[in-house]
Amino acid sequence: MSDPVRTLLTALLTATLLISTVLMAACADDVVAPVQGVGGDAPVLLEQVTYSLNAVSSEGALPQGLSGEVVFQELDASRMLVTVAIDDTVDTPLIHPVHIHENDADTGGPIAFFLGALDNNARGAARSVHVIEKSLDSLLTFDGHVNIHESNATRDTLLAQGDIGANDNASPTLFQLNRVAEPRHAAYPLQAVPNSSTQAPEGFEGTVRFEELTPSQTLVQVQVDGGSPATGGAHPVHLREGAAGEHADDSAPEVVIAYLGAIDGAPESLGTSWTVVNRSYDELLDADAHVRIHLNNEALGTSVSAGDIGANAVPM
Known part of the structure; x- marks a missing residue:
């Protein structure tokens, strides 16, 4: 236009x-x-x-x-x-x-x-x-x-x-x-979580990035290092309460703050997901929380990647 x-x-x-x-x-x-x-x-x-x-x-x-x-x-x-x-x-x-x-x-x-x-x-x-x-x-x-x-x-x-x-x-x-005049950004590392699965036994590393979108909404990107994990599956991603080390085996839905975009494990995908979270940037950066990537929805107790955010970590 x-x-x-x-x-x-x-x-x-x-x-x-x-x-x-x-x-x-x-x-x-x-x-x-x-x-x-x-x-x-x-x-x-x-x-x-x-x-x-x-x-x-x-x-x-x-x-x-x-x-x-x-x-x-x-x-x-x-x-x-x-x-x-x-x-x-x-x-x-x-x-x-x-x-x-x-x-x-x-x-x-x-x-x-x-x-x-x-x-x-x-x-x-x-x-x-x-x-x-x-x-x-x-x-x-x-x-x-x-x-x-x-x-x-x-x-x-x-x-x-x-x-x-x-x-x-x-x-x-x-x-x-209704964007803010000067959007802020923050990024946190995600560490690989070794597990007993055959799809991704070594887990995979990545990054979660937060971009201030509006006063009440934050754009969240999760990126797997090197692109697609090439598992052939699809991996749910959750923003969960508490520190990653304290909730390694917790798959209960009541501790989910936000369901983030799933990672598509098709070999030709980019290994990235996006979500608009209806929480302010400041709220997320103050949250006692972590991001966790799960093997699939039928094995939420199996993690392949996790990393602390907000009050539990210092941005990269």
Whole structure:
């Protein structure tokens, strides 16, 4: 969008922003995009575009498939936040890989981008987020579609898909991102945890990074050192109470502060996940907490990586 057009739209929308903000607050459960909110000392208007994801029936674990939406939001001139949200949660420990594929859905094509895997065990989260270092304008002309797969082991089984970019006629709309004027960043190391599994017996090292997004939201990235752990599975990631050494075998859900994005262990993935956590940056950096990567949802007592954060560690 050109600067004159953005300026004009900003002027036209100023009078309605207070009303729309109230509506968004009143209908928070209906808002897919996670970075709309109230407050902040540097609110800006950015573009977003939404596409439908249609259920695909199969003979797999979820025969009716899943339906939902994928929302692409500008974070800045060179980054998009991609939110995948399904309409209903399902009772399964599976973690569903999500990809942007080339070509339209009917034609099919290779993976162009890995998106955030959907962790159904994340207590009804029913969504995932991912950051792509591309502009929103580049997406609008991209010949592609989004697929939600059953699992990495059954990638040929689709649960949902939908066309995006050049293959759909969706138009961008504006949203208000209430970012702070000077976002702060912090990073903490994750140490490998040796274990008795055959997939990742030595565990793997990594880093968790916190980026101040809005006054009440923090963007969290978990990155495995060297890229994908190449386990062929998918690994739940939790922000948990207490220090890592005190809770090594604790898989109880009541000590989970936030379910972070799962790590996709497909060999060709980037070994990274993203999450928008509805807690302020200061709250997270003061928290008595740690980050733990688990083997899978059926073996939450088996850790492959862990590291202290907040009050329990000094940032890198």
